[in-house]
Amino acid sequence: MENEKKIGNGKLKVENGENTFSIFNSQLSTVIKADKLTKRFGDFIAANEVTFEVYAGEIFGFLGANGAGKTTAMKMLCGLSTPSSGNATTAGFDVYRQTEQIKKHIGYMSQKFSLYEDLTVIENIQFFGGIYGLSDKHLKEKSNELIETLGLKNEAKKLVASLPLGWKQKLAFSVAVLHEPKIVFLDEPTGGVDPVTRRQFWDLIYQAADRGITIFVTTHYMDEAEYCNRISIMVDGVIEALDTPANLKQQYSATSMDEVFYKLARGAKRSE
Amino acid sequence: MESWKLKMENDQKYSQLSTIHSQFSIKMVTVNNIVKAYNKGEVKAVNDVSFEVSKGELFGLIGADGAGKTSIFRILTTLLLPDSGTASVNGFDVVKDYKTIRKNVGYMPGKFSLYQDLSVEENLNFFATVFNTTVAENYDLVKDIYVQLEPFKTRRAGKLSGGMKQKLALCCALIHRPTVLFLDEPTTGVDVVSRKEFWEMLKSLKQQGITILVSTPYMDEATLCEHIALIQNGSIMSIDTPYNIIKKFPDTLFAVRADNMGRLQNALRNNPQIKSCFSFGDFHHVTMENGKLRMENLVTSLKNDGFNDLEIKEITPTIEDCFMNLMDNK
Amino acid sequence: MKQFLSFVRKEFYHVFRDSKTLLMLFGIPIVLIVLFGFAVTNEIKNAKIVVCDYAKDPASQEIVHKLSVSETFHLDKTLLSYSQMEEAFKKENIKLAIIFPANFYKDLLHLNKAQVQIIADGSDPNTANTLTNYAISVIMEYQQKLMQDNNIPYSIAPEIRMLYNPELKGAINFVPGIMALVLLLVCVLMTAVSIVREKEAGTMEVLLVSPFSPFMVIISKAIPYLVLSLINLAVILILSVTLLGMPINGSVWLLVAESTLFIICALSLGLLISNVTQSQQTAMLLAVMGMMLPTMLFTGFMFPLENMPKALQIFSNIVPSKWYYIIVKSIMIKGLGFSAIWKETLILFGATCFFLVVSLRSFKIRLS
Numbered sequence: 001m002e003n004e005k006k007i008g009n010g011k012l013k014v015e016n017g018e019n020t021f022s023i024f025n026s027q028l029s030t031v032i033k034a035d036k037l038t039k040r041f042g043d044f045i046a047a048n049e050v051t052f053e054v055y056a057g058e059i060f061g062f063l064g065a066n067g068a069g070k071t072t073a074m075k076m077l078c079g080l081s082t083p084s085s086g087n088a089t090t091a092g093f094d095v096y097r098q099t100e101q102i103k104k105h106i107g108y109m110s111q112k113f114s115l116y117e118d119l120t121v122i123e124n125i126q127f128f129g130g131i132y133g134l135s136d137k138h139l140k141e142k143s144n145e146l147i148e149t150l151g152l153k154n155e156a157k158k159l160v161a162s163l164p165l166g167w168k169q170k171l172a173f174s175v176a177v178l179h180e181p182k183i184v185f186l187d188e189p190t191g192g193v194d195p196v197t198r199r200q201f202w203d204l205i206y207q208a209a210d211r212g213i214t215i216f217v218t219t220h221y222m223d224e225a226e227y228c229n230r231i232s233i234m235v236d237g238v239i240e241a242l243d244t245p246a247n248l249k250q251q252y253s254a255t256s257m258d259e260v261f262y263k264l265a266r267g268a269k270r271s272e
Numbered sequence: 273m274e275s276w277k278l279k280m281e282n283d284q285k286y287s288q289l290s291t292i293h294s295q296f297s298i299k300m301v302t303v304n305n306i307v308k309a310y311n312k313g314e315v316k317a318v319n320d321v322s323f324e325v326s327k328g329e330l331f332g333l334i335g336a337d338g339a340g341k342t343s344i345f346r347i348l349t350t351l352l353l354p355d356s357g358t359a360s361v362n363g364f365d366v367v368k369d370y371k372t373i374r375k376n377v378g379y380m381p382g383k384f385s386l387y388q389d390l391s392v393e394e395n396l397n398f399f400a401t402v403f404n405t406t407v408a409e410n411y412d413l414v415k416d417i418y419v420q421l422e423p424f425k426t427r428r429a430g431k432l433s434g435g436m437k438q439k440l441a442l443c444c445a446l447i448h449r450p451t452v453l454f455l456d457e458p459t460t461g462v463d464v465v466s467r468k469e470f471w472e473m474l475k476s477l478k479q480q481g482i483t484i485l486v487s488t489p490y491m492d493e494a495t496l497c498e499h500i501a502l503i504q505n506g507s508i509m510s511i512d513t514p515y516n517i518i519k520k521f522p523d524t525l526f527a528v529r530a531d532n533m534g535r536l537q538n539a540l541r542n543n544p545q546i547k548s549c550f551s552f553g554d555f556h557h558v559t560m561e562n563g564k565l566r567m568e569n570l571v572t573s574l575k576n577d578g579f580n581d582l583e584i585k586e587i588t589p590t591i592e593d594c595f596m597n598l599m600d601n602k
Numbered sequence: 603m604k605q606f607l608s609f610v611r612k613e614f615y616h617v618f619r620d621s622k623t624l625l626m627l628f629g630i631p632i633v634l635i636v637l638f639g640f641a642v643t644n645e646i647k648n649a650k651i652v653v654c655d656y657a658k659d660p661a662s663q664e665i666v667h668k669l670s671v672s673e674t675f676h677l678d679k680t681l682l683s684y685s686q687m688e689e690a691f692k693k694e695n696i697k698l699a700i701i702f703p704a705n706f707y708k709d710l711l712h713l714n715k716a717q718v719q720i721i722a723d724g725s726d727p728n729t730a731n732t733l734t735n736y737a738i739s740v741i742m743e744y745q746q747k748l749m750q751d752n753n754i755p756y757s758i759a760p761e762i763r764m765l766y767n768p769e770l771k772g773a774i775n776f777v778p779g780i781m782a783l784v785l786l787l788v789c790v791l792m793t794a795v796s797i798v799r800e801k802e803a804g805t806m807e808v809l810l811v812s813p814f815s816p817f818m819v820i821i822s823k824a825i826p827y828l829v830l831s832l833i834n835l836a837v838i839l840i841l842s843v844t845l846l847g848m849p850i851n852g853s854v855w856l857l858v859a860e861s862t863l864f865i866i867c868a869l870s871l872g873l874l875i876s877n878v879t880q881s882q883q884t885a886m887l888l889a890v891m892g893m894m895l896p897t898m899l900f901t902g903f904m905f906p907l908e909n910m911p912k913a914l915q916i917f918s919n920i921v922p923s924k925w926y927y928i929i930v931k932s933i934m935i936k937g938l939g940f941s942a943i944w945k946e947t948l949i950l951f952g953a954t955c956f957f958l959v960v961s962l963r964s965f966k967i968r969l970s
Contacts, residue, residue: 064463065463065464065465065466066433066434066435066461066462066463066466067433067434111461162315164338165336165337165338166336188461191337191460191461191489192336192337192457192460192489193336193337193489194335194336194339194489194504194595194599195336195491195550195592195595195596195599196550196596196599196600197336199550199551202551206534220461220462220463220464221490222464222553223552223553225553226553226554227551227553245554246554256553257553258464258492261463261464261465262464262465262468265463265464265465266465268465346807346969349811350810350811350968351807351810351811351968351969352968352969353968370967370968371813374810374811374812374813375812375813377811379807379808379811380808381804381807381808382804383803383804384804385803385804385805385807385808386805387612387615387616387803387805388803389615389616389619389620390612390615390616394612394615397608398608398609398612399808399812401604401605401608401609402605402608402609402809402812402813402814403812403813403814404605404813444808445808
């Protein structure tokens with residue numbers, strides 16, 4: 001009976017037909033650990049003592065209203081922004097001192113920028129593979145494999161600009177995990193994508209998670225929140241809730257994540 | 273479930289009413305066989321699109337980015353010339369009478385398009401004068417929205433929060449009391465709470481008799497419109513009231529869940545009797561090949577496959593289900 | 603009209619709230635003028651000079667004496683021949699040489715007219731200019747004295763030669779050049795960028811879907827930059843008169859009128875650029891490469907046009923700044939009136955009309 005999904009060294013236990021993530025194994029490996037992580041801009045506290053852990057191989061949904069501090073927290077975890085106080089490690093590296101190592105071990109993709117529109121599909125793959133130090137041979141194999149799986153054979157020599165948005169996003173994701181990072185950060189990866197492609201995108205996310213890549217994702221689609229193993233909801237710079245979708249729904253006596261989110265974020269004082 | 277049924281009944285009544293209504297009402301926007309291509313005809317952004325919007329209606333163009341929504345809006349706001357076909361707004365031709373249309377419509381482009389270095393007040397005053405009016409003259413129309421901005425009126429627009437920017441942009445598009453309001457993806461990238469607020473504002477605007485055309489990639493917003501057009505790759509796949517579109521869904525739709533959702537999806541997709549299977553939050557939405565499989569049979573076969581805690585129920589499709597179904601047929 | 607005023611006010615807000623650009627706009631001309639001003643007004647003391655006296659008569663000796671006692675000059679030596687002098691320029695740090703022809707005094711007495719040659723090291727044009735002027739004034743002083751004593755109209759004609767930089771580009775050429783450059787910078791670059799910025803921000807879309815005439819959008823965009831340019835023009839003129847001691851020998855009003863013509867020409871060029879570009883970077887690049895560079899190269903204020911290949915000389919005629927540069931020089935330095943520059947004005951006017959028509963025609967009332 002398969003009612004436990006192995007996540008890293010820990011397990012995702014299935015109870016009463018619901019996915020319940022619980023840690024029985026104290027050896028469960030942590031890929032992100034944030035401890036009272038805080039970022040101040042003058043007297044504005046963008047992220048206030050944010051404390052949470054993300055485990056290897058899990059899909060972690062990072063939700064919050066506009067301006068709740070998601071982007072700020074994410075930038076600190078990627079080593080792009082120095083925290084004002086608190087501690088955090090990403091992929092085992094310190095966010096204050098080891099930002100270069102962090103960047104080597106993570107992938108990043110955002111809705112706004114991910115690929116060069118004026119380069120072809122193959123050129124983009126080779127460029128991004130190149131900056132992560134993949135060998136030529138390895139890169140060639142990888143890019144053929146990638147083009148094959150995405151069904152982009154006829155488009156390989158076309159400019160990225162000419163692809164439909166959904167394809168671009170799928171390609172961008174595949175490029176972000178090309179170097180098999182420990183963790184990949186996805187900032188609203190499916191914004192504006194059609195519903196079918198959106199689901200195909202999530203198929204890619206699942207495949208990556210199965211390979212052991214930890215997924216850290218933000219989204220405005222609440223049905224996508226359900227696809228995550230665990231989610232956190234940030235309100236006004238603070239993580240207000242963190243659990244599996246099922247537990248959250250139960251906790252807030254809601255039938256959907258949409259409702260949970262609404263209940264939590266409605267009282268938000270600031271909106272950016 | 274009860275409330276849902278009630279809502280459906282109401283929608284049905286409304287839908288019938290609005291069908292009758294639209295037969296006699298004044299057409300504020302008519303679009304006939306509009307075609308617009310880019311890159312020397314290579315990319316057809318808008319492909320033979322036709323629709324009508326009645327006076328005082330809230331009309332939604334629903335589709336993903338790149339479906340052609342923005343091009344249609346730009347043609348209607350006289351910013352683009354169609355390659356072929358005709359369109360009129362408030363009875364005026366979008367090509368010939370562009371000057372008249374520009375005086376009478378309000379337009380909020382997809383991108384935040386106010387002056388970031390001007391204050392809230394300065395922006396509003398500026399747009400009021402550009403449209404030959406004053407803030408005082410039409411204050412009643414924007415009052416409900418503007419009071420929320422009032423505390424920040426000396427703040428530069430660039431320093432406002434996302435939700436506030438959007439409200440200000442709406443105020444600026446309304447300040448000359450337009451007959452038709454075009455809102456191009458006003459809620460893209462906006463969180464659930466702000467989106468709900470925004471739709472509340474639209475409802476109250478509608479009550480003031482303004483015809484509103486709104487585009488959105490969020491399928492869940494479709495039901496808030498009176499008529500919607502589902503658009504993909506430049507073509508309209510379906511156009512009707514949300515209720516009728518849902519009614520037209522060809523198959524019976526089931527929601528299925530079990531202990532292992534990932535494996536369940538694979539099992540369902542590999543089942544030749546299953547026509548489609550898409551994940552929807554914590555359920556998979558499934559349609560079956562006509563008459564070949566009954567719900568009971570599916571339960572048995574899944575149980576045999578070793579799934580526990582199975583839950584299967586017949587459900588009313590959402591607009592997103594309809595959208596994906598229509599995409600499949602293409 | 604109210605719409606128009608409100609639009610112009612908005613443009614001024616943009617300008618004044620973008621403090622960096624504003625600083626650049628007024629900073630660049632001031633820095634250029636001040637820098638140059640210091641380079642010119644540096645007092646020169648004890649510049650090494652040599653004298654080559656073929657005459658060796660009372661007149662030449664008196665002038666040499668006058669030169670040697672002045673603080674400005676340090677008489678290094680008296681040489682015997684022309685070739686020695688050339689050697690001295692090359693090997694020693696000689697700034698100036700004065701050559702008296704053999705019959706200097708005799709010519710002066712009998713023909714009432716004598717020549718003296720002044721040769722300066724033109725590689726440092728400012729110093730060369732100052733030194734030459736000073737040497738001439740010493741010679742003139744002697745001539746005056748001679749005339750007073752004898753009541754005969756003697757005249758000494760100094761013949762000046764510049765070594766290494768025969769054109770002697772100095773402040774006199776530099777200021778009109780800066781004027782053309784700065785006006786172009788403000789009008790072409792700023793106008794183009796400010797219009798393209800509205801395209802980028804999406805505000806142009808909203809403006810187009812309004813009853814406000816697209817032409818008025820353009821006109822009201824141009825007004826603030828016209829005003830800014832005129833202020834800049836005033837700043838440059840005041841600085842160059844007070845700091846550099848530049849003369850404005852002709853009519854100031856004529857100068858302002860001609861400058862306004864040039865500004866309108868530049869504004870329409872800026873508009874033209876904004877019509878054909880979609881991003882601020884492209885607009886900037888096009889303005890710099892297409893306008894500023896030709897101005898520096900082809901007006902003749904940095905590089906002498908005469909030395910350029912014929913093709914480039916012909917090409918320089920289509921650069922409007924060249925004509926403006928000639929006009930400014932004629933008014934400021936030569937003190938000429940309109941009758942002397944009507945041809946250049948006509949060319950500039952023609953160019954303005956041409957660019958204005960082309961840019962207004964290419965203005966799109968829709969998106970493309």
